[in-house]
Amino acid sequence: MVAQRNAAFAEESAEVEVLLASLGKTKDLTKKIAASLARLDASGQIVNDAIGPIYGNTKQLQVTSRNIDRVNEAIEKLRQPLDARGREENIIRQGPKSAGLPQYLAALKRVDKALTDLNSSGLRSNQQAISEFHNLLLTGVNQLNDLYRKMLQEDANSIEPLHFITKQIPFPSVAQDKAQTLGQISMAIASAGAHSARLGQRDDDVAARMYAEIRGDYINNSLQNLSMASISTSKRRNTDTTIYREGSSGVGAYAKALESMFLAEAENTSRIFRNDGGRVFGMTCSKALSTFARTLSELNSFIKSRLLTDCFLAYEILDLVTPLSYRLDSRTGQLRSQFADALRPLRETARSSFSDLLTQTRRQAETVSTLPPDGNTIPLVSESAKRLQTLANFDRPLLVLLSSIGDGNWKGPSSSAGLASQSSLNLELTPSAENPNLLSHYLLDLVDTLLGTLNTRSQTIHPKKSMQGIFQLNSAAVLARAVQSSPDLARYIGISPHNERLEKFRKRATELYMTSWREASMHLFDTIHTSGSRPMSGQGPGQAIDSTSIIKSLGSKDKDKIKEKFKVFNTSFDELVVRHKGLHMENEVRSYISREITALIEPLYARFWDRYHEVDKGKGKVVKYSKGELSGMLATL
Structure with missing residues (x-):
């Protein structure tokens, strides 16, 4: 175990020695690299010190070279217009006809560009050249103005608008090729005018x-006759009290010609002036519009002096001209406010x-001092009936006007100050915004005013109720006939519930007239009391009344009362028949009243006669009329 451990230590010691040897070599190599970098930095500094001034000089030379090129280019540009002056002057001096319009316009364009270049240079030495070029441009533009004016005047002879209207021929306009030429000329004039304006001499709106x-003179002169005709056909003598008839004024033809022209x-202006066409169009039409406004002003003064008969002309003009202004505005975008001012x-x-x-x-109605003694109506009623019909004919403008006033507000005094706020009144209201009841209410107010005031006058002038009643019935009948004969008027006051107003007048008048007939009918009522049981009128619906039995059952006093009733009724009836036939009645009034009288008298007399006709035993001294004879008399009413 000890031997193995020593062997491991020996191996690790050997590896450490190898690493230490490698580390020493790395240090030596690092020192050599550092020495090489130091030598390289020294060499680079030497090179930079040597080449730096050379690079700076080269860069300056490049900038100088570019500046020289630009100066040469500027000099060349300055020389170009100066060199071209002679050539352009030769073309311009020839004039557009001799040189040819395209070449002439091109020359002017080049002179225009030369002026722009010279002005942009800002060099004082160019002022003389600028002045010469400007004079050359003015010469060219003056010649162009003359040509422009002559070309415009070729189509400026006034025309007769009625010829085009009656034959439905399109109104003349400038030919397409001519419009293109005029457009080019106007652009050249405007461009030259811009240079002149900068020099404080002229402007760019000459064309x-x-x-x-x-x-503008061409349009105004062409319409002049129609303007005068509108006035002459509208004005009437003071003694002429007839109501204005729609279309009798020449203002309709005037308005149509105005719109067409x-x-x-x-x-023309849209083709010649392009984007500026609308403004030029407004300028061109201003003179004709001023004449139109003066014409309407004169017509307005005439209408105000004859309002009862000629207010309808005002309605007609509004109905014609206001839609016209909207049509023109939709087509051109111009003139709507001018028309509104003219119509105000x-x-x-x-x-x-x-x-x-x-x-x-x-x-x-209040100033009526006498009324016909036969119950006839008066001319004021028929005039008012005609006025009602004419008002209904102009229902479209009237509905809009009444909408701006408000229901019932027409009953108060008119106020110009109050009306001025609505001077831009729109006649293009949608149908849903129009209230036909407004016109119905106004027309019925006119009826109430007329009949109510006349009825009051009748009560003062006519002593008898029957005369009052027949006068009122005749007046109401004239108005009712006007309603029935005019679909326009019937649409507003001939339908329920509006027709009830006239019916109320007729019922009240009927009550007045029938008063005397009801008094006569009272004599046909009996209050006879018989002794014992009253005789039956009959044993069944099909059995006749036995007048003999009834008379036999009466006492002498009761018989005398029956005789007196017959006599009084006969006298009253005869007087009423004579008076009735002496009265004037409209046909419908006579038929209507005859039915009312028959419905009242005939059944009462038939009953009375059936019961008591045997009171004079057929001698005819007391019972003057049989049932058939009385029916015949009633039929003659």
């Missing part, structure tokens, strides 16, 4: 203003007209 002036012009006075007049119509209708 747009020139176009707007020439084309504007759309044609929008096509008319819109305010239209909104105030509702309360004014009520007020003037009441005033006219």
Whole structure:
């Protein structure tokens, strides 16, 4: 065991000696490497000190070389426009016609670019050249302006819009190739104008203003006759009290021509001015729009002076022009606010007209001093009926106007200050937003105002209730006939529950007229008391009444009472028939009242006659009418 342990120690000692020997060699090698690195650093420093100045000089030479190249390039650029001045001047002096428009525009473009380059150089030595180039550019642009103006004036002769409207011909526009040429010219003018503006001389909007002036005059002059026609066809003599008839004014043709010409012009400006077409289009249409606004203002003054008969013209204009402005806005993106401004006075007049119509209708009815002695109605009623029908014809603008006012608010006095806040009233409301009951309520308020005021006047002027009743029935009948003959009006006040308003007037008037007939019918009621049991009217539904038996059962006083009743009734009936036939009644009133009278008198008289006609034993002194004769008399009513 001891021998084995010694052998292991000996082996480990040998390995340690080997490691120590290797470590010594590594130290020697490390010292040699360190000495070599020190020598290499010294050599590198020597090389750097020698080559560093040479590298710096080379780099500076490269920068200098590049700067020289740039200077040469700048000099070359500066020389190019100066060298080209003679060539461009020769082309420009020739003019666009002689040199040819493409070559002429190219020359102007090159002069324009030369000016840009010279201005960007900032060299004082170039100021003379800049001035010369600018003068050359002005000369070219002036010639271009003349050409531009002449080309625009070739299509600027005024036209007759009605010719295109009636024959449904598209309104003329600038030809495509010409529009392209005008677009190129306008761009050249605008670019040259930008340089002039920087020099404080001119601006870059010359082409747009020139176009707007020439084309604007063309549109305005073409529409001038329609403007005057709109006024002349709308104005009437003061003695003419007829209600305005839809379409009788020339403003409809004026609006249609205005829209068509504007759309044609929008096509022109979009092709000539591209992205700036909308602005130029607005400039071009401004003169025609100003004339249109003045025309509407004059029409508005006329309408306000004849509101009862001509407020409908205001509704018609709103119904025509407001949708027109929305169509133009959707196609061009322009003019909507200008149209709104032009319509504002008319819109305010239209909104105030509702309360004014009520007020003037009441005033006219209150000032009635006489009424026909035969119960006939008066012209105010038929005029009002026509007014109701016409109002219903303009239901679309009226519904929107009434929506802006609010249900029932038309009963108060109109206020311009209050209406101004709604001056941008929209006529494009969706159907769900429109409330037809508003128009029904307003029309019924007009009916109430008219009939209520006239009924009050009738009570003052007509002494008898029957005369009051027949006058009111005739007035209500005229209005009811207007409703029945107009589908538009019937849609608003001819349906339940709105039709109940007129029916109430008719029932009250019927009660008044039937008062005297009811008084006469009272004589046909008997209060005879017989001695013993009262005679039967008959033994069954099919058996006749025995008048002889009834008369025999009566005492002398009761017989005298029956005779007196017959006499009084005969007198009253004859007087009522004569008076009835002397009254004026509308056809429907006569038929209706005749039925009412027959329904009241005939059954009562038949009963009374059946029971008591034998009181004069067929002599006809007391019983003047048989049942058949009375029915015949009633039939003549």
